[in-house]
Each structure stands twice: as structure tokens, then as C-alpha cells.
Amino acid sequence: MSGLRSRSDRLEEPCPRGVRGRCQEGFWHRFRGALGVALAAVVLLLGIGAEGSTARWPSAAPAQETSCDPSWLVADWPARDLLPQSETPASAWYERNWNGGWGPRPVSYPAVAAPAGCDPVQWQRARVLAVARRYLGLSYRHHHLPGWDPPAVLTGPTNAGAGIDCSNFSAWVYNYGLGIRFTSNVQQQADGPLAPGRVLAPNEPFAPGDLLYILRQNRADVSHVVIYVDDDVVIDSHGAFGGITEHPREGWYLTHYSHARRIIEGRVAAPVDDLDQPGKDPAG
Numbered sequence: 307m308s309g310l311r312s313r314s315d316r317l318e319e320p321c322p323r324g325v326r327g328r329c330q331e332g333f334w335h336r337f338r339g340a341l342g343v344a345l346a347a348v349v350l351l352l353g354i355g356a357e358g359s360t361a362r363w364p365s366a367a368p369a370q371e372t373s374c375d376p377s378w379l380v381a382d383w384p385a386r387d388l389l390p391q392s393e394t395p396a397s398a399w400y401e402r403n404w405n406g407g408w409g410p411r412p413v414s415y416p417a418v419a420a421p422a423g424c425d426p427v428q429w430q431r432a433r434v435l436a437v438a439r440r441y442l443g444l445s446y447r448h449h450h451l452p453g454w455d456p457p458a459v460l461t462g463p464t465n466a467g468a469g470i471d472c473s474n475f476s477a478w479v480y481n482y483g484l485g486i487r488f489t490s491n492v493q494q495q496a497d498g499p500l501a502p503g504r505v506l507a508p509n510e511p512f513a514p515g516d517l518l519y520i521l522r523q524n525r526a527d528v529s530h531v532v533i534y535v536d537d538d539v540v541i542d543s544h545g546a547f548g549g550i551t552e553h554p555r556e557g558w559y560l561t562h563y564s565h566a567r568r569i570i571e572g573r574v575a576a577p578v579d580d581l582d583q584p585g586k587d588p589a590g
Contacts, residue, residue, distance in 0.1 A: 374424035379436045382418070386482065389415065391453050400460060407465035409454035412478065417485035430484055430570045434515035437483035438475075438533050438541045438550075445469035445549040450490060452478060475543040475550060476517055476531050480569060488569075492519075496528040496564070503569035512537070515570055518555075521562040528564050 390396065392410035404410050420429035444452055447469025458466035470478060473492035480486040480502070488502035489495050495502065496519040506516065512534045522529035532542035535552065540559065543550045 374421065374429060376432075378421045378424070379429070379433050383440075386415065389413070391451050399454060400456060403456070403461050405450070407448065407456075407461045409449045409451055409456065411450050412481055412487070412490075414487045415481050415485045418483070427570055427572070431513060431515040433483050434479055434533065434570070435535060435541070437479045439552065441470070441475070441479075441550045442541075442552060443550065444543070446471060446543050446545045446547075448474075450474050469549060470543055472531050472543050476533060479533065484570075486569060492531055493528055495519075495531060496567070501567060503567045503571075506566040506568055510566075512566060513568065513570075517567045517569070518559075519564045519566070520559060521564050523558075523562070525562065532559065534566070 390413055392399070393413050394404065394410035399410055418433070420426040441452055445467060447465060447467065448471050449465070449469055452468065452470045452475075455468040456466055460466075473495050474490040477488055477490040477495065480488065486502070489500040491500075494500045495517070497505075503517075506512070512518070514535060516534040518532050518534050518540065519528045520530040520532065521527065530542070530544065532540040532555075534540055534555075538554055539552060540555045541550065541552045547553065
């Protein structure tokens with residue numbers, strides 16, 4: 307990422323044509339590798355010995371005698387993948403160009419509780435990162451759903467193919483991962499009555515899973531959102547990188563930082579009714 311600073315003037319351009327194919331072809335390969343990395347990394351984030359309970363997770367001995375198994379972060383993914391991604395039946399996804407090329411709107415996923423033996427807040431934060439890493443390599447598109455893969459004859463070349471943009475990605479990660487659904491409009495997600503969680507104080511430390519909002523080049527308003535991993539690394543979907551990547555937080559990401567929102571803390575934020583309408587400018 308040493309070239310990020312020199313490329314900062316291109317960070318609002320669409321995904322280069324030469325990158326799109328590589329992003330899509332490498333998606334499942336990167337997914338398998340990223341999943342292994344995620345499982346190893348989240349051990350550092352998981353609490354040990356805190357109480358929690360849910361009937362959907364493997365039974366455990368009393369909390370004080372157990373640790374939080376990292377495999378539980380992904381244990382329900384096979385079942386969750388069988389749920390519909392959208393309120394629109396999959397059989398109708400390609401009958402027309404839904405929502406001007408943005409595609410079908412997402413369904414609200416069921417809420418997820420931390421397994422017994424895991425600290426709820428730390429587990430939820432690790433879960434967000436695990437879900438985000440699952441999509442590493444997915445291309446950048448102005449779509450609501452990662453699974454919508456329209457042909458060019460339906461949407462035109464710009465919106466053809468699978469992919470997702472920055473604020474639809476952040477909204478999808480929380481929806482799929484924790485059952486917390488909020489708006490995918492980047493400006494409404496950053497501020498206002500539909501914005502999730504709370505704004506962090508200027509000097510408040512970030513935590514994994516926080517959403518960091520970035521101003522456009524002229525600083526007129528927010529144009530981008532990333533998922534915080536640590537002080538040096540973020541995950542986002544951006545056209546300049548061809549889609550979803552985990553990369554250093556530097557350059558434009560620092561110089562045009564606006565503010566951060568926290569969704570996971572002492573209790574999980576309640577779902578927000580989501581209008582899922584594109585902002586006045588494309589997200590990400």
C-alpha cells in the first residue's frame with residue numbers, strides 16, 4: 307500500500323476495468339485464505355470466562371471453566387447462507403433492473419447472541435471482522451447485495467457483475483453478522499436519525515468493528531466508510547482498490563477522516579428501519 311498516498315487523488319474513481327475480472331476470479335480463493343487468517347486473529351479479541359447464553363450454539367460447561375472457541379464465530383454460517391438475502395425472491399432477481407441498478411434490497415437477518423463462555427462485546431466485534439474478511443476480493447459495484455450478479459444486458463456494463471460498495475458493505479456486514487440492519491446510504495449512515503450507534507468523542511479510542519467515515523476530496527461531505535480493525539488497518543470496499551480489501555489506514559483515510567460511529571458496546575444496538583435509498587452521490 308505504499309502507493310496509497312500517491313493515488314489519493316483517484317480514490318473516488320470507479321473500479322478500473324483491468325481489476326474487475328481479477329477481483330471476481332479471486333474471490334473464492336481469497337475467501338478460503340481470509341477465513342483461516344480471521345480465525346487465527348480473532349483469538350486475541352475474544353474474552354474468556356464471561357457469561358452468555360443461546361440455544362443456537364454448542365452447549366458449554368459453566369463459563370468460568372471454559373474459553374470462547376474461535377470456531378463459533380463462523381459455526382452458523384452454513385445455516386445463515388440458506389436464508390434469503392433479499393425480500394425479493396431469488397427467482398425474480400433478474401426479471402428487471404431493480405432499483406436503477408442497485409439491485410434487490412436486503413432482508414433483515416435474525417439477531418445473533420454470543421455463545422456461552424464468550425464476552426458478548428468482544429465476540430460481536432470479532433464476528434464483524436470475520437464476516438468482513440469473508441468478502442475480501444469481492445468487486446466494487448453500486449449494489450445492495452453481495453450475491454446479486456446481473457448481466458450487462460440487464461444493468462449496463464457499469465453495474466454488471468457481483469460486487470458491493472462501501473456503505474452497502476458496512477451495512478451488510480452488520481446485518482448478516484449480527485442481525486443489525488441500518489441504512490446503506492452513506493450520508494444517512496454517517497449522521498442523522500437513521501445513523502446507527504453513536505458518534506465517538508474526538509479523543510475516544512477506536513475499537514474493532516467501529517465505522518470510520520471519510521470526507522470526499524473537497525471535504526464537502528462524507529463519501530466513504532470503512533470498518534476499523536486496529537490503528538493501522540481497515541477493511542472497506544473502494545473502486546481504487548477494485549473492491550473489498552484489508553489495507554493500511556493511511557493517506558486520504560487519515561487526512562480526510564471525519565468521525566466514527568460505534569454500534570457494539572455494553573449492549574447491541576437495536577435494528578434501525580432501513581430505507582436503503584442511494585444518497586445524492588454514489589457511496590464509496
